[in-house]
Amino acid sequence: xxxxxxxxxxxxxxxxxxxxxxxxxxxxxxxxxxxxxxxxxxxxxxxxxxxxxxxxxxxxxxxxxxxxxxxxxxxxxxxxxxxxxxxxxxxxxxxxxxxxxxxxxxxxxxxxxxxxxxxxxxxxxxxxxxxxxxxxxxxxxxxxxxxxxxxxxxxxxxxxxxxxxxxxxxxxxxxxxxxxxxxxxxxxxxxxxxxxxxxxxxxxxxxxxxxxxxxxxxxxxxxxxxxxxxxxxxxxxxxxxxxxxxxxxxxxxxxxxxxxxxxxxxxxxxxxxxxxxxxxxxxxxxxxxxxxxxxxxxxxxxxxxxxxxxxxxxxxxxxxxxxxxxxxxxxxxxxxxxxxxxxxxxxxxxxxxxxxxxxxxxxxxxxxxxxxxxxxxxxxxxxxxxxxxxxxxxxxxxxxxxxxxxxxxxxxxxxxxxxxxxxxx
Numbered sequence: 001x002x003x004x005x006x007x008x009x010x011x012x013x014x015x016x017x018x019x020x021x022x023x024x025x026x027x028x029x030x031x032x033x034x035x036x037x038x039x040x041x042x043x044x045x046x047x048x049x050x051x052x053x054x055x056x057x058x059x060x061x062x063x064x065x066x067x068x069x070x071x072x073x074x075x076x077x078x079x080x081x082x083x084x085x086x087x088x089x090x091x092x093x094x095x096x097x098x099x100x101x102x103x104x105x106x107x108x109x110x111x112x113x114x115x116x117x118x119x120x121x122x123x124x125x126x127x128x129x130x131x132x133x134x135x136x137x138x139x140x141x142x143x144x145x146x147x148x149x150x151x152x153x154x155x156x157x158x159x160x161x162x163x164x165x166x167x168x169x170x171x172x173x174x175x176x177x178x179x180x181x182x183x184x185x186x187x188x189x190x191x192x193x194x195x196x197x198x199x200x201x202x203x204x205x206x207x208x209x210x211x212x213x214x215x216x217x218x219x220x221x222x223x224x225x226x227x228x229x230x231x232x233x234x235x236x237x238x239x240x241x242x243x244x245x246x247x248x249x250x251x252x253x254x255x256x257x258x259x260x261x262x263x264x265x266x267x268x269x270x271x272x273x274x275x276x277x278x279x280x281x282x283x284x285x286x287x288x289x290x291x292x293x294x295x296x297x298x299x300x301x302x303x304x305x306x307x308x309x310x311x312x313x314x315x316x317x318x319x320x321x322x323x324x325x326x327x328x329x330x331x332x333x334x335x336x337x338x339x340x341x342x343x344x345x346x347x348x349x350x351x352x353x354x355x356x357x358x359x360x361x362x363x364x365x366x367x368x369x370x371x372x373x374x375x376x377x378x379x380x381x382x383x384x385x386x387x388x389x390x391x392x393x394x395x396x397x398x399x400x401x402x403x404x405x406x407x408x409x410x411x412x413x414x415x416x417x418x419x420x421x422x423x424x425x
Contacts, residue, residue, distance in 0.1 A: 003082030007075040008049040014065045015047075022047070029064040052079050055143045055173055073169040077176045140177050141190060144170065148196050152315045157355035159394035160207045167201065188228050195224035195233050196317070199240060203316060206244050207358065209398030214244050235265035235272035236317060242279045247402055251286035258283060269306035271319035277303055278327035285334035297331055300324065322351035326359060329366045338370040345370075357395055361387050365403040372410055380407065381415035385422040 002008045015025045026040035045051040046061075053061060053076060062069035147170040155163060174194060182190060202217030218241040225234035238261035246254035261276035281296035304312075304324045314320040325348035332341035345363050352359050364387040372380035384407055391400065401423070408419045 002049040003075075003079045005075065006049060006079030006082055007052060007072070008047050008079065010067075010071065010075040011043070011047050011061070011065065014067060025064070029060060032064040033060055049079055049083075052076055052083075055140065055169075058169060069169050070172065073172045077172055080176060140173060141186070141193075144174060144177065144190075144193050144197070147173075148193050151200050152196065152317050154314070154316055155356075155358070157357065159392065160204045160398070161394060164201065164204045164208075167197070167204075170197065171201070191224045192228035192230050192233055195221045195228055195230075195237060198224060199237050200316060202244075203240060206247070207399050209401065211244055211248050215241075218244065231264050231266070232268075232270055232272060235261045235270065235276065238264060239272050239276040239279060240316075242276070242283070246279055246283050246286070247399055251283040255280055255283035255287070269303045269311070271307065271311045271313075271317060274300055274303040274307060274311075274319040274324065275327075278324065278331065281331040282327060282334060285331050290335050293331060293335060297328060300328070320351075322348055322359075325351065326363060329363060333366045333369050333373075336373055338373050341366060341370050357392065358400060361391055361395065361400045362403055365400070365407060369407050369410070372407065372415075377411050377413070377415035381411060381418045384408075384419050388419075388422050 015022070020028075022043055023040055026038055026043050029043065030038035042051075042053075046053050053072070055073075058069055058072045058076070061067075061072050147167075151163070151167055151170070174197060177190065178194060198217050199221035202214045202221055205214035205217055218237060221237045222234065222241070225237045238257050242254045242257035242261065244254075245251070245257070258276045258280040261272060262280065265273035265276060277296050277300035281293045281300060284290075284293035284296060301324075304319060304321070307319060310318070312318055312320050314322070325344045329341050329344035329348055332338075332344060345367050348363055349360070352363070365384060368380045368383040368387075371377075371383060384404055388396070388400075388404060404419070404423060408416065408423060411419060
């Protein structure tokens with residue numbers, strides 16, 4: 001028996017709809033992977049669910065069958081659930097007898113000719129043995145570790161929604177693996193990976209402006225980080241979580257989260273500790289406590305100077321110098337220290353590589369706000385409108401809009417009208 005909504009049913013249904021034979025479909029899969037040989041027996045095993053395709057085959061199947069990759073992942077997950085409910089169904093006796101005779105014949109042929117023959121059933125036997133061992137999820141766990149490493153690198157010019165769509169399949173696999181039993185040490189590592197991946201989803205939702213969903217994902221990430229026992233991961237989650245209320249009008253809540261992050265980070269100079277100090281500075285600047293904000297700025301600078309190469313990496317988990325200047329630009333802008341803010345903006349721009357669309361837009365909005373504070377509202381509106389009109393539509397919601405609307409509220413007269421009209425287009 002096979003899952004009615006599993007991978008076998010999906011592959012057979014799509015193939016039969018196109019009236020292709022299994023061999024013809026295998027040839028298409030071979031072409032989809034650049035001509036590298038594809039064993040048609042793999043396709044047979046997947047269609048009959050004697051084996052399930054591992055994640056590295058999901059995209060190939062999606063391309064070869066012209067179906068969304070999330071459909072493949074969803075069907076594989078359904079097959080896994082079915083297997084748990086229906087353990088090792090007995091094969092048809094006649095088929096088993098035929099298989100035994102075939103194995104005996106091939107074994108005799110191998111002895112006679114000296115040729116090594118791949119005996120049918122050997123691969124399936126290995127899979128069955130492997131599934132019975134406690135480390136049977138090692139392949140999926142290794143894949144998730146790799147996925148975490150790929151996703152943590154940032155947008156690289158991609159729109160937030162596009163990055164989130166690319167993560168969807170990995171989130172399905174993570175959900176499936178978390179439902180399985182694991183040894184304690186493996187579970188801790190898995191929880192850490194889960195904290196990282198769900199934290200990345202939370203960041204993207206924050207940038208897209210979905211505050212409620214971002215809070216939810218950060219709560220999940222925090223729960224996973226606590227389960228992992230990794231205080232540095234928890235400090236990173238809390239520091240990143242603080243960015244949500246900070247950027248959407250709740251600076252006191254942001255300060256509380258940032259302080260909790262600093263407590264978890266301890267005295268070790270880490271990216272999370274530096275970020276927590278910078279976010280604390282911005283939150284305190286937002287509520288008018290400039291003296292404490294300046295102390296937090298000094299702390300952020302001290303920690304940033306002590307970071308090693310790994311902690312200062314240009315990823316969502318690192319605190320590179322460019323990111324440091326971006327945070328301090330906002331802190332000084334909120335305090336009205338426009339000269340210091342402009343210096344931070346120039347330093348950040350010098351380190352910002354194209355196509356960092358969102359970062360450049362945020363820095364420009366800070367610069368426009370400084371112009372307004374210095375008394376030139378017309379120039380401020382012109383600068384803000386200029387960057388807004390050049391902004392791709394995928395970036396016009398969420399964080400950049402929040403920053404632009406904050407500037408708009410401080411303007412008056414023609415400048416207020418000009419920026420307001422631009423924001424409504």
